Amino acid sequence: MDVNEVLQFVDRLVVEHTGKHLDDVQRAVVEGTWQRQTYDEISQKCHVSKNYVAEVGSELWQLLSAALDENIKKTNFLSTIERIYIASSENSNIYQNQIYGNNNHFSYPQALNEASPSNDRKKSNSNPKSKSPLLDLTLAPQVINFYSRDSELKTLDDWIFNQKTRLISVLGVSGIGKTTLVKRLIDRTLSNFEVIIWKSLKYPKSLELLTQDLLQLCQVEAKATIDEQLKQLLDLLTEKKCLIVLDDVQNIFLPGEFAGQYQPKYQDYQNFFKLIAEIEHQSTLILISQEQCAEMDCLDRELYPIKSLDLPGLNDVELLKGTGLKGEESWLNLIKLYEGNPVYLKNVVGLIKNIFDGQVADFLGENHLLITQDMPLPQLFNRLSPIEQQLVLALSKFDQPVTREDLIQALDFSSMDLIQGLQSLQKRYLVRKITGEKVRFNLSPVFREYVRSCGKNLNYFTQND
Secondary structure, three states: OOHHHHHHHHHHHHHHHHOOOOOHHHHHHHHHHHOOOOHHHHHHHHOOOHHHHHHHHHHHHHHHHHHHOOOOOOOOHHHHHHHHHHHHHHHOOOOOOOOOOOOOOEOOOHHHHHHOOOHHHHHHOOOHHHOOOEEEOOOOOOOOOOOOOHHHHHHHHHHHHHOOOOEEEEEOOOOOOHHHHHHHHHHHHHHHOOEEEEEEOOOOOOHHHHHHHHHHHOOOOOOOOHHHHHHHHHHHHHHOOEEEEEEOHHHHEOOOOOOOOEOHHHOHHHHHHHHHHHOOOOOEEEEEEOOOOHHHHHOOOOOOOEEEEEOOOOOOHHHHOOOOOEOHHHHHHHHHHOOOOHHHHHHHHHHHHHHHOOEHHHHHOOOOOOOOOOOOHHHHHHHOOHHHHHHHHHHOOOOOOEOHHHHHHHOOOOHHHHHHHHHHHHHOOOEEEEOOOOOEEEEOHHHHHHHHHOHHHHHHHHHOO
């Protein structure tokens, strides 16, 4: 078995497991491991950091372990893959592309199940959870970098498997890492579910079409009415241990209104989320959103199994490993300046490399928080209600956290408008409440700089709404 055969074999496993081919670093890890190279040697070949290669390798071994029902590590990769490869060749033509199902639904090829040494145990075990899960992860990202979210992963694990939480929201500002966290959770826990489906609401469908899609992926023929289809779906969630992820949930909310208000054509999603929380079953629905969902506040959390996880910024210099930046002693200051948001940092890295030759200290010496065009800040501002927009403009004039009294003096708002506006901005993770002798409110520093830099244009738009 040569290295090209190994790469083909592993690539097909990854496609069958995720719907995506090996990327360049994953291929280098497979090839280097097969040639008995260290992670340090592989990293030099790829021109990335050793830690980055080790992280990619760890994720790849976990993925292969789940696919083959074997505990695969760097130390046993050669012997295990060669043994399974030979066994699978004897049982079936594993080299053919074996992607099964419709609508980008991927399942594991039978040849792999037959080749696995644990096949006899599987056949004798009537528990459906011992089988490979039905997967649709074609819209899920491939996780390459994952930093400093171990506590959040443990929290999600506890909610799903110990507390049997049926509805979970993973929340935070755009770019903070919500989607990456949930995909990492799936990669770690694949074998614990019978069905895993990832759907994006970036371009939302009606609830009826979404329900039909879910049923079709699970090979259930949808009945005529939406009520019957929801009953079918709930029956499925009861019979099987399912994990369904809905990403970009904020897109079913109304732009230009307070956070979390549903568009009329998507109002039935709210009832659907309540059903998921209220009716007893063994599955979990995870909502990924930039805005808090109204039902997460309305439902009694003591009575119904629902949880919300708010993601803060990261505080880890590993974020900047492999970026080519210089002056590592200044990296943590850069991360804090951009609130530990991976997307903000990714965008500013290019600017630092192009203008400051990668010298982070020189960039920070400008004493100015720079905003790039690729940061998703205009979209955030455009989703705000008129009251929130005026509040943000007022808050941007203060360098320090301010009280409600300060804002009342700065704005001609009723007390109710001010309270609702501040609450909504907190639900969008743009304003943070600071408790003390007096409650104060602080606007996101990055968003503050964006508002200041675009102040005249933003004033024009808010005055002409």
